[in-house]
Amino acid sequence: xxxxxxxNCLSTxxxxxGLDPARVDPNGRQAQGIAELTKQLNASRGTGxxxxxxxxxxxxxxxxxNAVHAVANQCEGRFDNIVxxxxxxxxxxxxxxQAALNKPTYNLLxxxxxxxxxxxxxxxxxxxxxxxxxxxxxxxTTLYNVVSKSGETAETAAAFMIVRNALQERIGKKWSTHIVxxxxxxxxxxxxxxxxxxxxxxxxxxxxxxxxxxxxxxxxFSAAMCGIDIDALLGGAQAMDKRCTxxxxxxxxxxMLALLLVELGTRKGKTNHVLMPYANSLKLLGDWYAQLWxxxxxxxxxTTGEVVFTGFTPISALGTTDQHSQVQLYRExxxxxxxGFVEVGEFDSDLTIPTGMGVEALxxxxxKSMIGLLNAEKRATEYALVExxxxxxxxxxxxxxxxxxxxxxxxxxxxxxxxxxxxxxDAYDQPAVETGKKATFGLMGREGYADWLTKVDEALGETPxxxx
Amino acid sequence: xxxxxxxNCLSTxxxxxGLDPARVDPNGRQAQGIAELTKQLNASRGTGxxxxxxxxxxxxxxxxxNAVHAVANQCEGRFDNIVxxxxxxxxxxxxxxQAALNKPTYNLLxxxxxxxxxxxxxxxxxxxxxxxxxxxxxxxTTLYNVVSKSGETAETAAAFMIVRNALQERIGKKWSTHIVxxxxxxxxxxxxxxxxxxxxxxxxxxxxxxxxxxxxxxxxFSAAMCGIDIDALLGGAQAMDKRCTxxxxxxxxxxMLALLLVELGTRKGKTNHVLMPYANSLKLLGDWYAQLWxxxxxxxxxTTGEVVFTGFTPISALGTTDQHSQVQLYRExxxxxxxGFVEVGEFDSDLTIPTGMGVEALxxxxxKSMIGLLNAEKRATEYALVExxxxxxxxxxxxxxxxxxxxxxxxxxxxxxxxxxxxxxDAYDQPAVETGKKATFGLMGREGYADWLTKVDEALGETPxxxx
Numbered sequence: 001x002x003x004x005x006x007x008n009c010l011s012t013x014x015x016x017x018g019l020d021p022a023r024v025d026p027n028g029r030q031a032q033g034i035a036e037l038t039k040q041l042n043a044s045r046g047t048g049x050x051x052x053x054x055x056x057x058x059x060x061x062x063x064x065x066n067a068v069h070a071v072a073n074q075c076e077g078r079f080d081n082i083v084x085x086x087x088x089x090x091x092x093x094x095x096x097x098q099a100a101l102n103k104p105t106y107n108l109l110x111x112x113x114x115x116x117x118x119x120x121x122x123x124x125x126x127x128x129x130x131x132x133x134x135x136x137x138x139x140x141t142t143l144y145n146v147v148s149k150s151g152e153t154a155e156t157a158a159a160f161m162i163v164r165n166a167l168q169e170r171i172g173k174k175w176s177t178h179i180v181x182x183x184x185x186x187x188x189x190x191x192x193x194x195x196x197x198x199x200x201x202x203x204x205x206x207x208x209x210x211x212x213x214x215x216x217x218x219x220x221f222s223a224a225m226c227g228i229d230i231d232a233l234l235g236g237a238q239a240m241d242k243r244c245t246x247x248x249x250x251x252x253x254x255x256m257l258a259l260l261l262v263e264l265g266t267r268k269g270k271t272n273h274v275l276m277p278y279a280n281s282l283k284l285l286g287d288w289y290a291q292l293w294x295x296x297x298x299x300x301x302x303t304t305g306e307v308v309f310t311g312f313t314p315i316s317a318l319g320t321t322d323q324h325s326q327v328q329l330y331r332e333x334x335x336x337x338x339x340g341f342v343e344v345g346e347f348d349s350d351l352t353i354p355t356g357m358g359v360e361a362l363x364x365x366x367x368k369s370m371i372g373l374l375n376a377e378k379r380a381t382e383y384a385l386v387e388x389x390x391x392x393x394x395x396x397x398x399x400x401x402x403x404x405x406x407x408x409x410x411x412x413x414x415x416x417x418x419x420x421x422x423x424x425x426d427a428y429d430q431p432a433v434e435t436g437k438k439a440t441f442g443l444m445g446r447e448g449y450a451d452w453l454t455k456v457d458e459a460l461g462e463t464p465x466x467x468x
Numbered sequence: 469x470x471x472x473x474x475x476n477c478l479s480t481x482x483x484x485x486g487l488d489p490a491r492v493d494p495n496g497r498q499a500q501g502i503a504e505l506t507k508q509l510n511a512s513r514g515t516g517x518x519x520x521x522x523x524x525x526x527x528x529x530x531x532x533x534n535a536v537h538a539v540a541n542q543c544e545g546r547f548d549n550i551v552x553x554x555x556x557x558x559x560x561x562x563x564x565x566q567a568a569l570n571k572p573t574y575n576l577l578x579x580x581x582x583x584x585x586x587x588x589x590x591x592x593x594x595x596x597x598x599x600x601x602x603x604x605x606x607x608x609t610t611l612y613n614v615v616s617k618s619g620e621t622a623e624t625a626a627a628f629m630i631v632r633n634a635l636q637e638r639i640g641k642k643w644s645t646h647i648v649x650x651x652x653x654x655x656x657x658x659x660x661x662x663x664x665x666x667x668x669x670x671x672x673x674x675x676x677x678x679x680x681x682x683x684x685x686x687x688x689f690s691a692a693m694c695g696i697d698i699d700a701l702l703g704g705a706q707a708m709d710k711r712c713t714x715x716x717x718x719x720x721x722x723x724m725l726a727l728l729l730v731e732l733g734t735r736k737g738k739t740n741h742v743l744m745p746y747a748n749s750l751k752l753l754g755d756w757y758a759q760l761w762x763x764x765x766x767x768x769x770x771t772t773g774e775v776v777f778t779g780f781t782p783i784s785a786l787g788t789t790d791q792h793s794q795v796q797l798y799r800e801x802x803x804x805x806x807x808g809f810v811e812v813g814e815f816d817s818d819l820t821i822p823t824g825m826g827v828e829a830l831x832x833x834x835x836k837s838m839i840g841l842l843n844a845e846k847r848a849t850e851y852a853l854v855e856x857x858x859x860x861x862x863x864x865x866x867x868x869x870x871x872x873x874x875x876x877x878x879x880x881x882x883x884x885x886x887x888x889x890x891x892x893x894d895a896y897d898q899p900a901v902e903t904g905k906k907a908t909f910g911l912m913g914r915e916g917y918a919d920w921l922t923k924v925d926e927a928l929g930e931t932p933x934x935x936x
Contacts, residue, residue, distance in 0.1 A: 007933040088792025126748040127838040131817035165822035253935045280594040291793035298797030311801030324556025325759035329766030331900035333779030349599035354633035364914035370595040380907035432799035439848035446832035465475040
């Protein structure tokens with residue numbers, strides 16, 4: 001079970017840069033407010049854009065697991081590669097789960113040593129990147145997994161159109177049997193395409209926005225294809241969800257996590273929120289967290305319509321690696337951050353540093369375990385941050401397995417719901433993305449958007465301000 | 469040649485969140501100060517910790533190129549894998565250059581399709597990660613490239629000791645012929661080890677700190693092994709260096725870049741500095757930049773000894789991908805950022821989005837180039853940021869090749885030297901890292917550090933502040 005140590009966020013540890021322990025006292029006024037909020041979230045769960053909150057519970061859980069396993073079973077043995085085409089919430093979760101739960105060398109292993117096909121995720125319209133993937137994936141043995149609720153996301157649509165053409169050229173009419181789409185079950189452009197060409201689909205359920213979709217078929221299908229235990233993933237998520245219905249702040253990890261970050265952010269100026277796992281496998285969960293935290297909480301208006309320009313800047317780091325890159329800034333730069341460590345108890349390998357090097361300066365390492373060194377460095381960094389009065393907390397994960405990764409995902413999703421409510425904003429919209437989409441349509445010559453081209457050209461005209 | 473467009477950093481574009489154009493007027497008072505600073509940097513170049521500034525110039529350039537090519541030539545054909553063991557500045561540059569200049573699928577290509585052995589960089593003491601690399605790299609055909617000036621960096625030393633043992637077990641006495649060390653040419657623990665066992669070495673030159681070492685053998689050797697044109701890399705760096713000796717601010721890209729970021733940071737509260745290339749290949753140069761900018765400028769004291777807690781938080785992003793993750797925050801969150809775009813003119817592939825999809829909503833994409841879409845999205849995002857009064861600039865890179873990547877690296881290194889001088893701090897030390905190192909020694913039981921163990925245990929004792 002994941003635990004959350006937050007002593008280093010309190011003034012007793014980091015002085016005026018921390019919170020007064022009274023703010024987290026289970027009998028204090030603040031805790032009463034949180035208990036109320038928990039009751040509200042418990043009552044509204046599953047409604048509107050909180051549909052994601054039911055993904056790990058019945059009946060959705062079994063429905064999705066059955067559907068995903070059915071399609072994955074159909075595909076079994078047919079493909080050497082699976083290529084996900086998606087962007088943002090349709091890619092970050094897939095990448096993160098794969099990195100967390102399969103080996104870093106997964107794609108390099110022989111087929112017999114891998115639990116599934118090689119996985120590639122194309123989440124950009126970079127031509128060299130897509131070309132490199134096309135070059136290496138024989139269309140005859142490649143499955144493309146298109147992930148788009150509407151089908152109109154420009155990046156995903158462009159990649160899909162290129163891939164469809166390549167498949168059609170190489171395998172003819174059967175091209176559609178090399179595609180599994182995850183899309184709206186009832187409407188939209190991708191739905192129409194899938195119906196027309198008989199493409200297999202899995203649903204993006206109602207009330208599940210992109211950044212809250214990793215535990216839906218969006219994240220589950222590619223994971224299942226790569227041999228990840230998606231049942232255990234949802235099991236972990238459900239276990240965490242249950243803990244996060246507890247009105248007692250001190251027993252509810254999501255409520256506490258949100259409270260710490262929101263209060264340190266809004267009352268103490270700690271607006272940069274670093275997630276720094278001490279395990280390579282968890283690094284890309286940092287990118288997934290970064291979308292969730294940035295896009296959900298970065299809002300101009302609160303729900304009353306007042307201009308607030310609120311939100312926090314998520315930063316993905318890695319220990320020990322970033323001790324040699326970012327920790328100098330974290331300790332001596334502006335005191336504007338909260339550092340969230342993730343400490344892992346048990347690894348699959350336990351390499352021991354051998355004896356016999358015969359060099360005095362390195363003698364202290366001989367015979368020690370690598371895990372021991374890794375976690376000593378984490379504790380030493382935690383100490384150094386406390387000494388500099390920099391607030392930090394530690395999520396302890398007993399082992400990086402599907403159950404605990406499910407817990408971790410659920411923890412941050414629910415914490416985001418809490419944080420949105422605490423900030424008084426809508427955590428589920430992304431209004432600021434619209435302008436760029438419309439301007440892109442204008443620049444690409446889409447009918448009806450010519451005025452956007454004019455606007456862009458007027459705003460970004462030639463100036464003398466270029467160093468050349 | 470790289471260019472720098474900075475119109476969107478000025479108040480004429482982004483209102484009160486931008487700089488007054490007078491601050492960058494070539495005839496203004498500020499420009500005179502910068503001209504003075506340029507003269508100082510020109511006069512002191514190559515001295516003290518500015519040794520890195522001469523890496524792309526003769527005589528160092530030829531000396532290093534010859535030495536690196538000589539060792540690389542000796543290794544040619546002998547190895548299927550090269551594994552770099554290093555951390556921080558001894559790894560980030562290697563990773564970034566490889567990602568920029570070789571295909572994303574490089575390690576997956578057949579030997580005949582690759583210009584060199586597979587490359588792995590082990591820059592953490594994560595046991596599962598190292599074990600996965602050991603499992604996949606047959607010791608008989610693997611070269612280990614240990615990068616450590618002193619040899620005492622705990623992470624690198626631990627990995628080296630494990631690897632040495634594995635090599636010795638598998639290939640016996642010849643183990644040392646599977647190692648190339650990049651280390652201090654005259655002194656230190658690694659030097660002693662290399663002399664004792666006859667390990668081939670290349671130098672970390674004097675006056676070149678870790679984060680300024682990518683253009684020394686530290687970065688050049690693994691690049692050369694993987695077929696990268698290191699002569700062109702240094703050629704590009706030299707060309708940029710020359711431009712950055714110009715006292716005219718408006719013709720000196722590094723001086724202008726530093727001025728914009730320092731002034732926006734210190735006068736306008738834009739303390740988060742995002743680097744957002746629109747090209748997958750440049751994404752990991754963002755991690756390299758993040759170390760350079762964070763560790764050089766994040767300082768508690770200025771050079772007069774006054775407490776300043778200065779520095780900026782570097783953030784590595786990727787377009788278009790992060791439009792679907794971070795841009796909501798960048799436009800509507802706190803106005804505390806400068807966004808630095810990198811726009812690439814030409815890619816190797818120019819995929820065209822095919823016609824014939826037959827879906828009205830996607831018709832505007834048909835027949836367009838993928839590069840066109842990528843750069844339209846960049847321009848649209850630039851527009852959207854300007855509309856929200858968020859300062860941003862664009863570095864234009866004609867093509868991602870060795871020459872231009874050399875320019876890019878040099879630009880940021882010299883900009884860092886300027887920024888350090890503008891902030892009045894020492895850009896070349898990293899005093900805050902020492903506490904963590906000593907505390908690690910204490911926790912690992914190194915002789916002479918027992919008091920650090922006590923300090924850590926006292927500071928981080930048990931508390932009730934855990935959610936479990």
